[in-house]
Amino acid sequence: MGPGDVPGSSKAPLELLTRSPAETEALGERLGRLLAGGEVIALTGPLGAGKTAFVRGLARGLGCPPGEVASPTYVLERVYPGRLLLRHLDAYRLSGAEEFEASDLGAGLGGPGSAAAVEWADRVAGALPAGRLVMDFAVLDGTARSIRLSAGSEPGRRLLEALAGR
Ligand SMILES: Nc1ncnc2c1ncn2[C@@H]1O[C@H](COP(=O)(O)OP(=O)(O)O)[C@@H](O)[C@H]1O
Numbered sequence: 001m002g003p004g005d006v007p008g009s010s011k012a013p014l015e016l017l018t019r020s021p022a023e024t025e026a027l028g029e030r031l032g033r034l035l036a037g038g039e040v041i042a043l044t045g046p047l048g049a050g051k052t053a054f055v056r057g058l059a060r061g062l063g064c065p066p067g068e069v070a071s072p073t074y075v076l077e078r079v080y081p082g083r084l085l086l087r088h089l090d091a092y093r094l095s096g097a098e099e100f101e102a103s104d105l106g107a108g109l110g111g112p113g114s115a116a117a118v119e120w121a122d123r124v125a126g127a128l129p130a131g132r133l134v135m136d137f138a139v140l141d142g143t144a145r146s147i148r149l150s151a152g153s154e155p156g157r158r159l160l161e162a163l164a165g166r
């Protein structure tokens with residue numbers, strides 16, 4: 001990247017590789033430390049890809065008290081108070097963006113003081129803020145996972161640059 005280039009503006013999405021659940025959690029923890037509030041993180045990828053493992057790390061990075069972090073599949077949302085309020089949502093049981101909008105799940109999403117991580121975000125993408133971070137998880141061989149990250153806003157792109165250590 002040369003001087004004057006806007007980080008990430010014309011780049012392919014960032015792609016990271018993790019080789020264990022612990023590495024995925026550690027990535028979440030690092031992002032958690034970087035969050036300033038207002039972020040919406042859209043997590044996509046199949047069952048068992050590591051979305052919840054990542055959120056477990058986010059909670060740690062935000063200083064949320066240690067405790068169970070599991071997919072909120074049936075309750076749709078859990079909140080973990082930390083340096084910011086971590087909202088952990090799961091859209092798996094929702095029929096789509098309309099149902100999401102008809103619920104109160106979207107209220108305050110992207111607002112200050114909280115950060116939201118949404119599992120199965122592709123199901124409700126139309127109801128999520130355009131500036132969200134997108135993390136697309138894919139299962140490679142064994143315990144390897146690829147995670148493609150992109151951002152729909154300049155603060156989000158800066159966050160990804162920081163996460164990538166650039
Ligand atoms: N690199 C990895 N990152 C995250 N999870 C992994 C990895 N390798 C193996 N796993 C396993 O895959 C599963 C991921 O589960 P989970 O985080 O609940 O996925 P999801 O929320 O995407 O359904 C766990 O059983 C975990 O131990």
Ligand SMILES: [Mg+2]
Pocket residue numbers: 051052070071119
């Ligand atoms: Mg999950």
